[in-house]
Amino acid sequence: MTERIGFIGLGIMGQGMAHNLLKAGFELTVWNRTASKMESLVAAGAKAAQTPAKVAAQSDIVIICVSDTADVEAVILGEHGVLAGAQSGSLVIDCSTISPAATQQLAATLAAKGVAMLDAPVSGGSEGAAKGTLSIMVGGEASEVARAMPVFQAMGRTITHVGSIGAGQTVKLVNQILVVNNALGVCEALMFAQAGGVDLAKALQAVQAGAAGSWMLTNRGPQIIARDWRPGFTIDLQQKDLRLVLEAADKLGTPLPSTSLIFQLYRTLQAQGLGSEGNHALIKALEHLAGFEVGG
């Protein structure tokens, strides 16, 4: 029996993921807070539901892809939420990036009604969502991961079961810690190179194949030099994820000196109204401190 799929949250990520589920042949019911975003999916064969509860009532597996912890809580626990409509034996998969601790609480609430939950945050951006090449970090019971695997394979390329419920969120936050620290390294390196008067492109070329190399250096270094601030991932979203990192680290009792510094630097850019620029615009915080700019 092929499972009936529900999809809640048709933003920049959810659009591509839901379309890939239709392409893979799944029966799909969708809901989005802004109803107009359901149109292209309905045109491609999905059914539109009136509420998250009605999505859940018509689905064996409900996927959620919204912005933050409060949004997931509202979609699941709200008056017409998933919990109100879900049948015992169904499965909720949360692809949002939210608090690991809140994820565990939501899973417990769903379990009391016989509904299973996996946390499955993704990375790879809107391009990965559209192409079905996302990396998906999954936390939860192995039997539920196996059940969900055809769904994951329709949306992503690298699917890693990293542990019990909440572990997917923890690993996604690990991913974000790495991303922003690598970004700050690229920014400090380029500031130093600029101040030292060397050709920035040649400097990158000389170092990127060795021990200094990173995805961030190869992909965002040239973009910084060209002062191209178009987002692969926005500062506002990066900051939202760093807030999750620092809240979780505080609860866990882990000092993160550099990541907390980066959070504060991004804060200065949000204060300047730059939240919709790419996360590599972090260098503007250093430029503001230094009084000079790189590249251009």
Place this chain on the structure above:
Amino acid sequence: MTERIGFIGLGIMGQGMAHNLLKAGFELTVWNRTASKMESLVAAGAKAAQTPAKVAAQSDIVIICVSDTADVEAVILGEHGVLAGAQSGSLVIDCSTISPAATQQLAATLAAKGVAMLDAPVSGGSEGAAKGTLSIMVGGEASEVARAMPVFQAMGRTITHVGSIGAGQTVKLVNQILVVNNALGVCEALMFAQAGGVDLAKALQAVQAGAAGSWMLTNRGPQIIARDWRPGFTIDLQQKDLRLVLEAADKLGTPLPSTSLIFQLYRTLQAQGLGSEGNHALIKALEHLAGFEVGG
């Protein structure tokens, strides 16, 4: 005419580099402060000289590969130094990692005697030196770089002419800024993953192919998890290079908040007597702050 080569400084890097010059067929004269380190090269066909001045007197190109700024200054400017023996028209290539500003001063002093200079710091470690696969970052006049190219090609694989004299050192320091920031990112990520209770190896596997990826994560992450502190590059050498970074950044007026934090964290490890461990042992500074360890 094949140029006669001199080589000063037969440490862990210089040994391999000098042997590769012999293998490439160059006539080689060597000098090292500890004379016994010349033996294997003499056995392989090199001539041993009594002083740096005598190396310079018998060479068209003199390569220097020692530890720090003061060592290079002593070898060039000392009583029996390169400057005392070098002929007009000869070329000095400094493969040490030292101050960019001191490099420019040394080049000016040599130029007054008609001796050219290139700065050509390397990366790739002792393994790269032995195999002839180093990355070499070269600063100086293009005509001198062309003259030196057969020598560079005998010792390295990626040779990048990055700018005028001192630019090689600046780019090497750019490399070190990237290395240590990527390392701190790996350390904070692993501390967070450990505190969050996820499987560390699975977490690395889930994130390393994407935007979080770096050479440091792929190569040193597993080593940290295994608590294997054998050095690819020691904390003492890393700290020496970070001191050069911060001194140069201070002169240039560039704030480097994260790199200066990392310098201080490495200082705590040196204070604990861990200077000979690998630079990935940086995580021990965070472990000391947090009161728990990762992996093992």
